[in-house]
Amino acid sequence: MNSWLKTSRLCRYYRRGPQEIRAVDNVDLTVRRGEFLGVVGSSGSGKSTLLNLLAGLDTPTSGSIDFNNVTLGSLSRRELSSYRMRSVGMVFQSFNLLHYKTALENVELALYFSGTSKAVRRERAESSLETLGLSDRLDHRPSDLSGGEQQRVAIARALVKEPEILFADEPTGNLDHDNALQIAELLAKLNREGLTILLVTHNLDLAGSYCSRIITMNYGKIIDDSSGTRGV
Amino acid sequence: MKLRDMIEISVGNLWRMKLRASLTISGVVIAIAAFVSMLSFAAGMEENVSERFDRLGLLSTMQVYQQRSTETDTTTLNPLDDGAIEALLKIPGVTLAYPYDVFDVTVEIADTQFSSKAQALSGEAARTRLFSQFLAGKSFTSDMANQAVVTESFMEDLGIDEPDSLIGKKLIVSIGVSSLDSALAHLIESDGETFRERFSRIDVDSLIDSREYLKRTYQKELSEATRRFLEGYFGARDKIADTLQITGVIERTRGRSRSAPILVPVQTGKLFSSSGFSGNPLELLSTIQSGTFFESAPDPSSKSYSRVTIEIEPTVPFGPVKDSVTALGFRSFSYAEEFEEIRNVFVYFNMVIGLIGFLALITVSLGIVNTMVMAIMERRREIGVLKSLGADESEIKLLFLTESGVIGVIGATAGIVFGWLITRVASFIAKDVMVSKEIDPIELFSLPIWLILAAFALGLIVSLAAGYYPASRAARVDPVQALRSE
Numbered sequence: 001m002n003s004w005l006k007t008s009r010l011c012r013y014y015r016r017g018p019q020e021i022r023a024v025d026n027v028d029l030t031v032r033r034g035e036f037l038g039v040v041g042s043s044g045s046g047k048s049t050l051l052n053l054l055a056g057l058d059t060p061t062s063g064s065i066d067f068n069n070v071t072l073g074s075l076s077r078r079e080l081s082s083y084r085m086r087s088v089g090m091v092f093q094s095f096n097l098l099h100y101k102t103a104l105e106n107v108e109l110a111l112y113f114s115g116t117s118k119a120v121r122r123e124r125a126e127s128s129l130e131t132l133g134l135s136d137r138l139d140h141r142p143s144d145l146s147g148g149e150q151q152r153v154a155i156a157r158a159l160v161k162e163p164e165i166l167f168a169d170e171p172t173g174n175l176d177h178d179n180a181l182q183i184a185e186l187l188a189k190l191n192r193e194g195l196t197i198l199l200v201t202h203n204l205d206l207a208g209s210y211c212s213r214i215i216t217m218n219y220g221k222i223i224d225d226s227s228g229t230r231g232v
Numbered sequence: 233m234k235l236r237d238m239i240e241i242s243v244g245n246l247w248r249m250k251l252r253a254s255l256t257i258s259g260v261v262i263a264i265a266a267f268v269s270m271l272s273f274a275a276g277m278e279e280n281v282s283e284r285f286d287r288l289g290l291l292s293t294m295q296v297y298q299q300r301s302t303e304t305d306t307t308t309l310n311p312l313d314d315g316a317i318e319a320l321l322k323i324p325g326v327t328l329a330y331p332y333d334v335f336d337v338t339v340e341i342a343d344t345q346f347s348s349k350a351q352a353l354s355g356e357a358a359r360t361r362l363f364s365q366f367l368a369g370k371s372f373t374s375d376m377a378n379q380a381v382v383t384e385s386f387m388e389d390l391g392i393d394e395p396d397s398l399i400g401k402k403l404i405v406s407i408g409v410s411s412l413d414s415a416l417a418h419l420i421e422s423d424g425e426t427f428r429e430r431f432s433r434i435d436v437d438s439l440i441d442s443r444e445y446l447k448r449t450y451q452k453e454l455s456e457a458t459r460r461f462l463e464g465y466f467g468a469r470d471k472i473a474d475t476l477q478i479t480g481v482i483e484r485t486r487g488r489s490r491s492a493p494i495l496v497p498v499q500t501g502k503l504f505s506s507s508g509f510s511g512n513p514l515e516l517l518s519t520i521q522s523g524t525f526f527e528s529a530p531d532p533s534s535k536s537y538s539r540v541t542i543e544i545e546p547t548v549p550f551g552p553v554k555d556s557v558t559a560l561g562f563r564s565f566s567y568a569e570e571f572e573e574i575r576n577v578f579v580y581f582n583m584v585i586g587l588i589g590f591l592a593l594i595t596v597s598l599g600i601v602n603t604m605v606m607a608i609m610e611r612r613r614e615i616g617v618l619k620s621l622g623a624d625e626s627e628i629k630l631l632f633l634t635e636s637g638v639i640g641v642i643g644a645t646a647g648i649v650f651g652w653l654i655t656r657v658a659s660f661i662a663k664d665v666m667v668s669k670e671i672d673p674i675e676l677f678s679l680p681i682w683l684i685l686a687a688f689a690l691g692l693i694v695s696l697a698a699g700y701y702p703a704s705r706a707a708r709v710d711p712v713q714a715l716r717s718e
Contacts (some may be wrong), residue, residue, distance in 0.1 A: 058713045078624045085622020096617045096715060100248050112241075113233050113622040161622075171323060 003032040005054065005165065005196075010063035012220075023049035025220035026063070029211040036191040038211030039180075041094070044147040047200040048169050054198065055088050055167045056080045077146060085113050089158030095150045103129060103149075104138040107157045112162070128160040129153070132186070146170045148179030155186065165196040172206060177219035180200050184210050233627045235634075242635040249607070256603040258641045259596040263602025263646025264691045268683065269654040274585055276655075276678040281499045282571070288485070289361030289543075290567035294330075294553065295319060296540045297563050308321075310561035311536040320540060323556040323660040325548030330357035331537035334492045335504050340404040348388060350405060351492035352501025352574060352633035360543060362485060363495065368395035369480030376499040380405070384484035386493035395466045405494065406473035415465035437656030463653035474503060595692060596643075597698035600636055608632065608709070615706055629707035636699020643692025651687070652679055 012024040023046045031037055031054075039047045052058040054065060056072055065072040067087065076085065084090075097106045107125035116124070129138060132152045142150050151171055158166055168187065172180035180203075188210045191197050201207050207214050216224035246253040285291050287539045310316065312331075320329040338345060353363065358381070369612045372379035380403055387395060434453075438445040476496065485491045496504075544553055550568050557564045608615070616630060623631075655677035663673040670698040 033253075052712050055577065055620070057715075074247075078626070080626030081619070081622050081627075084620060088622075090620045092715065098617065100244075109618075110621045112237050113624075113627060115234060115617075119238075211391055 004033050004068050006066045007010055008064050008066070010050075010053060010065060011061045012046075012053055012058060013061045022046075022220045024053060024060070027220070027222055029215065029222065031196065033164075033196055034191070034194055035196055036188065036210065037107055037196075037198045038207030038209050038214040039198065039205055039217060040202060041217035043200065045217040047202075047217050048218075050217065051167050051169050051200050056084050057090075062111065071117045072197065081113075081223050083102055085161065089161060089163045089166040090162035091151070091154050091158050091166065091168040091171045093173035095142070095147075095174070096202070097150055097152045097153055099142050102139045102141055103134060103145065103153045104155075107113070107160050110157045110161050122162050125156075128156040131159075132156045135191065146179070148173045148182055148194060151175060151179070152186065155183070155190075158192070159195075163195075167198050167200075169200045170202070171199070172203065180206065233623070238631055238634040239638065241631060244639045245607070245611075246638060252603055254607070255640065256599050257639055260593070260639060260643025260691055260695065261650055262594045263589065263592040264644050264687050265654060266592055267586070268648055268651025269610045269677070270585040271582060271683050271687075272651065272655045272677045272679050273658075274374070274578060274582050275475070275680055275683055278575070278678045279445055279678045279680075280674055280676075281574055283565055285571050288365065291571060292544050292546050292568075293360075293362070294542050294544060294550065294557070294564050294568075296542060296557055296564040297538070297565070299561060299563055306702060310540070312540055312562065313536050315369040316560065317540055319560050320542055320557065320562075323542075323553055323560075325553050326542050327545055328352055328356055328360070328543035329540055330543065332491075333501060333535075333537060334537045335501075336495065338406045339494065340406070341390065341401060344390060344714070348386065348389065348494055348708075350494040350496050350501065350504065352498045352504075353491075353495045356542070358495065358497075363482060363491070364542075365483040365555070367481045367483060369399040369478070372479050372495075372497045375497045377497050378474060378476050378500060379479045379497065381480040381482060381495040382478055382706050383482055383491060383493050383495070383520045389482060389493060397703045398478050398481055400476045401485065403478055403494070404473055405476055405496070406471055408471055413466065413631065415461050434442040453556065472504060473501065474670065476500070476592040478698055490512070513652075521703070523533070544603045577588035588688065590694075593694045597694050600639055600698035601702060603639070604632060604636055604699050605705070607635070608702055608706045612709055612714045612717050615709045616711040616717070619709075619711035628709070629703045632703035632706045633696060633699050636695045636703070639699075640692040640695025641688075643695065644688045646682055647691060648687050650709070655679065 007027050007029045010027040011022070011030070013020055013022050015021070027046075027050060029050075039050060041047050049058065049161070053060055056075075060073065060214065068085065072080065072083065091186055098109065099105075101109065104122070105126050108121045108130055110119040115121060123167060126135075126138060129135060132155060134152055134156065137145060137149060137153075141150075142153070151174075155166075155171075166187075171187070172183050175183060184206050187197055187199065191212075199207065199211060213225070213227055215222050215226075257364075260335075296316075298314065299309050314331075316332060317329045320326060329608075330353065336347050337348055337350050338352045355375050357363065363371070363381070367384065368379075371381055382398060384395075387393070387398065392398060434449060435445070439449060482495075542553075542557075544550065550566055554564050554566070599717075618628060618631075659675060659677050660674050666673040
């Protein structure tokens, strides 16, 4: 597997009053293509901040992130947006679906910024939802869907762009046990199909069961980097 | 992101917050409607003035007058006579020159007799737009026809309301011509007492001896002679009359282009205007003053006119023509120049009204800013999602600018329609009032295409300007913070 996402001495500090918070502190990490990387740690350990930095949503205080031999820090804002649009898919704990749009429209939204035509957008969104077993929920609004279905819509929205890597930030955090397992199974299936996934979770069992590699963070640092069950 | 998609998303977003959006749009509608209706009134008034000037052909005519004599100026003034008309016709761009050849007449029509004024008019002059605004009938058929065209004011003098009723009516036009012979005859013999009898009463010796007697006598005799002369001059006039048929009735002409109530063909007019002195005392004084009183008959070619109207080709600028008229020793007046001044007044009027409308829109723009800022605060999370999906700052900015632009487009379009409706209602009421006050109803409002475009552009520009700050703020939203927000 290739190491095409790599951080070097990555830091993200910010101030809260007089106090300096070291959310990510000198992190050297290499993510290989096709990997299912779990990032675990307690609340405030810096998992989500690391994910946001890797996804290009946040800017590091120092250090660098290289993706496909391109340093994200050297990209303009527009290029960074393009990176998020073309290479990155994101799934959040709270789904972040637009409540006034249908499932289909929410998925379509991901294709607006690539200039895809309306017909193609619709076709690909429908296909993506069908793949995730939501073909009968196309015209449902998020409020009409269960938590698991909403997260599957969110995953469909992330996948419709055909990203190279999927960043999932606590995707099962708001789901009950059964739905959480279903989502985890789904992610594992996607990974088996070749998608690189970086899963942030505080659920060690889940990470241990499905991830090929697990890193543990504490106070912004990686304190452990080990193979998961699947990787063994 | 495509513009079409942006508009679709923006319309969808505004639709979601119908109440707030409709209130904001209502503000734009009212401001634009006020702007449109006020400027529509100004445009309507300008159009009315312009149309009237143009319809009467006033924008292509110039009035030429003799220079005013001043006490210090002792040079001889150029007479505005037929020679001057010839000279005026030679000015490049001048297509026609005709005099204001007016004379006092007594008219008799349908047992009614009254004093009026008649104007001799050539066929060419009669065909100009000024004399072609027929309420009924048509112009005379030739320069020698025993026909007349009368104006609205003639109708009023007669107390007639229906212009058609005058067509074909016989009009007896007469002029009393004072004779020098009758005046002299009356001076010599009058009141049954001969000149010899009068002379015999004067004491010749006293005339020689007493200067006082001499003075009293010549004063008395001179007064008596003057009285007798004038009595003979005005009292024993010859009457020249002609019967004319009324062929047409034209609209009243006003101001410096006014015409006499009766228009007659030029050759017919000569019968009256060259038959000696009229009963006008001013004319008598003028001839005495000029020393031409005892000349046998006035030469028609030496007749001087109070004004001459010249027609100018529409494509020819007035400036050089005016200069040429001045160079000939005359002064001029043109409605085209006056119209320019009127237009300048309208420009200032429009600017003031436009400014009021603009200030109203500025007030409305604060509402747009408020709406958009509220929208951004409520949609922070959405902005975060869009950024996570790959939207860049310029796209977020454009998305919100499009939203305020849609407010402007809808508001401006509806405002133009609403403004137009206001003008229709106001016009209907105004016309009703005019009719009730027996005034010819006119259209007070006009909605020219430039006004529609200006109102639309103003609504759009103000809305975009109002949306710029909130849109910039939206573009700067930190996606990480936004995605965390509740």
